[in-house]
Amino acid sequence: MTESKTDFSMILSEDERTHRKTVIQIPVTPDTKGPKTIAIFLILGALLIGFMAYQDYSYSRLEDIPDSDVEQLLETPNSQDGVNITNEQYQDFHDDARDSGAYDIRAASLFIASVLLLVGAIYLLQLRAIGSILATIGASIGFLGGIIGSYLVNEASIDNLAEPLLLTYELFMYLCGVCMFVCTAFAALPLVNARSRAALIKNNKVEIITESE
Numbered sequence: 140m141t142e143s144k145t146d147f148s149m150i151l152s153e154d155e156r157t158h159r160k161t162v163i164q165i166p167v168t169p170d171t172k173g174p175k176t177i178a179i180f181l182i183l184g185a186l187l188i189g190f191m192a193y194q195d196y197s198y199s200r201l202e203d204i205p206d207s208d209v210e211q212l213l214e215t216p217n218s219q220d221g222v223n224i225t226n227e228q229y230q231d232f233h234d235d236a237r238d239s240g241a242y243d244i245r246a247a248s249l250f251i252a253s254v255l256l257l258v259g260a261i262y263l264l265q266l267r268a269i270g271s272i273l274a275t276i277g278a279s280i281g282f283l284g285g286i287i288g289s290y291l292v293n294e295a296s297i298d299n300l301a302e303p304l305l306l307t308y309e310l311f312m313y314l315c316g317v318c319m320f321v322c323t324a325f326a327a328l329p330l331v332n333a334r335s336r337a338a339l340i341k342n343n344k345v346e347i348i349t350e351s352e
Contacts (some may be wrong), residue, residue, distance in 0.1 A: 141250045143217060144310045148276035148340035150293065153161035154170050154328070154334065155294050156167045168334060168337075169334060169335075169337040169338035170265060171330075171338045173271075173329065173334065173335045173338075174263050174264075174270075174271070174329040174335050174339060175263070175264055175268060175339060175344025175350060176260075177263065177325055177326075177328060177329060178260040178263035178264045178270070179260075180325060181256050181257075181259065181263065181322075181325065181326060182256075182260045184256060184304035184322050184325075185252075185254075185256035185260065185268035188248070188249050188252055188253040188256065188281060188322075189250065189257075191245075191248075191249050192245075192246045192250040192252075192253055193246075193250035195242045195243075195246035195249065196242070196246040196250075196287070197238075198233070198237065198239055198242045201232055201233070203233070204229070204230065204233050206226060207228070209226045209229050210226070212229065213226070213229060213286025216303050216304055217308075218219075219303065220302070222301065222302065224300060226303055228299050228300060229299075229337040231299045231302070232295050232296055232298075233295075233302050235298060235299060236291065236292045236295040236296075239270075239291045239294070240291065241288045241289075241291035241292045241295065242288070242292075243290075244263060244284055244286055244288040244291070245284055245287075245288055245289065246251070246288075247284065248280050248281055248284020248285060248287075248288065249281050249284065249285060250284065251277060251280050251281070251284075252277040252280050252282075252284070252319075253277070253281075254327070254347055255268075255273050255274060255276055255277025255297065256273075256274050256277045256278060256279070256280075256281075256322070258273055259271065259274030259275075259277060260274060261317035263329065265279055266338055266339055267339065267347075268329075268330065268336075268339040271326060271327065271328075271330050271339065272330070272331040274326035275323060275326040275330070276330075277304075277325035277326070278319060278322040278325075278326045279323055281319045281322070281324055282319035282320055282322075284314065285315045285316065285319050286312070286315065286319075287310035289308075289311060289315045290312055291313075292308055292312070293308045293309055296308040296309075308352045319344065
């Protein structure tokens with residue numbers, strides 16, 4: 140009976156040694172330059188997005204677009220053969236886009252995105268992780284709102300306009316989505332990259348757990 144217990148104990152000890160985990164600490168050099176560079180790009184992006192938000196807000200408050208602006212917008216597409224988009228058609232497009240809430244949705248989401256990106260960038264310049272978090276949230280809001288608003292604008296163009304303006308507004312919808320997605324990826328990068336994250340949280344070691352055989 141004693142020998143059986145001894146054998147069982149030896150098997151357990153051998154099994155524990157086989158699956159014993161070893162913690163290896165690898166020093167990581169904090170990258171303070173990377174987050175600050177991203178912060179500068181985010182500030183520029185916030186200003187551009189803020190301008191776009193103001194433009195959409197202005198359109199949402201316009202009953203009619205001035206005829207001179209419409210003529211200037213339609214000059215290039217109407218110069219092509221077989222294309223004749225009238226001022227009335229463009230005004231109808233504007234009315235449908237405004238009434239659908241496209242301008243308001245896009246203006247509100249882009250304004251929130253602009254503010255959060257700007258505040259987040261300032262925090263990121265101070266190497267504070269909350270800056271990257273705020274910027275990521277803001278860019279995500281701008282991404283969703285921009286896609287929804289641009290989709291509604293594109294739908295209004297389908298109902299009232301003709302080529303090549305249809306292609307223009309469709310491409311703008313995709314372009315808005317791509318730009319805001321890239322902005323979101325940039326904002327989240329300091330939280331994903333090990334060296335940038337080390338600079339933000341003031342931790343210069345990464346633990347890697349391996350199983351010894």
